[in-house]
Amino acid sequence: MHWGRRGAAAADAPPLPRTAVELRDVTHAYGERTVLSDVTLTLTESRIGVIGANGSGKSTFARLLNGLVVPTAGTVLVDGLDTRTQVREVRRQVGFVFQDPDAQIVHPTVAEDVAFGPTNQGRPADEIARRVDEVLDRYGLDGHRDHPAHLLSGGQKQLLAIAGVLVMEPQRVVFDEPTTLLDLVNTRRVAQVIEGLRQDVVVVTHHLDLLAGFDRVLVFEDGRLAADGSPAETVPWYVARNA
Numbered sequence: 001m002h003w004g005r006r007g008a009a010a011a012d013a014p015p016l017p018r019t020a021v022e023l024r025d026v027t028h029a030y031g032e033r034t035v036l037s038d039v040t041l042t043l044t045e046s047r048i049g050v051i052g053a054n055g056s057g058k059s060t061f062a063r064l065l066n067g068l069v070v071p072t073a074g075t076v077l078v079d080g081l082d083t084r085t086q087v088r089e090v091r092r093q094v095g096f097v098f099q100d101p102d103a104q105i106v107h108p109t110v111a112e113d114v115a116f117g118p119t120n121q122g123r124p125a126d127e128i129a130r131r132v133d134e135v136l137d138r139y140g141l142d143g144h145r146d147h148p149a150h151l152l153s154g155g156q157k158q159l160l161a162i163a164g165v166l167v168m169e170p171q172r173v174v175f176d177e178p179t180t181l182l183d184l185v186n187t188r189r190v191a192q193v194i195e196g197l198r199q200d201v202v203v204v205t206h207h208l209d210l211l212a213g214f215d216r217v218l219v220f221e222d223g224r225l226a227a228d229g230s231p232a233e234t235v236p237w238y239v240a241r242n243a
């Protein structure tokens, strides 16, 4: 199996254990409306992209992976943990970065916001302080630690949202359109951050360039998995189909 180039920028860090996410006959409906149908697959690869037209079910799929959404029918298992009944444990393993960082930033200052997750997990104060320092430094936010989070630029806010997830050291991170609200420079920056993560990732995106070098791409169409393969196989297929 090909594990891709995980952690190219974090080669010195110890490897993380791998998390397998398994979807078995998953269907999801909002009320009467079915938006995902009969999805069965296992995610083990390090770099996984998810593409598809607006409304095809990508965000719903992404949210199923850490229990933000539970399936109407079928089962989602993260290393055997059921997202329906073991959501707390699941979320320790699978982090989630929203498209809009304002949906994720909950505390007044940058440092307080990053400390929120590990505090909520009940980690000791000295460990929280160490982890917060480390991620603020890594994402260029150290000089902003006491700044009001809502005054950061859009790009800095997205980095803060990412830092707030990574500080909890999940094994896999799901990104739901992480660059949609960003300009070119910040899109590149976030792409580099994702590329350098030692975590495994799932990235939902309309920016097909982000998927170069990924191990696997899933294409959704009308709530169904329409294609599943390497970027070289799936991306041109998707582009031609939507030409």
Ligand SMILES: Nc1ncnc2c1ncn2[C@@H]1O[C@H](COP(=O)(O)OP(=O)(O)OP(=O)(O)O)[C@@H](O)[C@H]1O
Pocket (backbone or CB within 6 Å): 030, 035, 052, 053, 054, 055, 056, 057, 058, 059, 060, 061
């Ligand atoms: N909370 C909700 N309640 C009702 N319907 C919803 C909800 N969330 C999403 N939907 C509907 O489910 C369908 C799939 O939405 P989803 O957000 O999963 O698609 P998507 O592929 O991520 O779309 P986009 O690319 O526009 O973000 C859409 O028709 C959407 O309107």
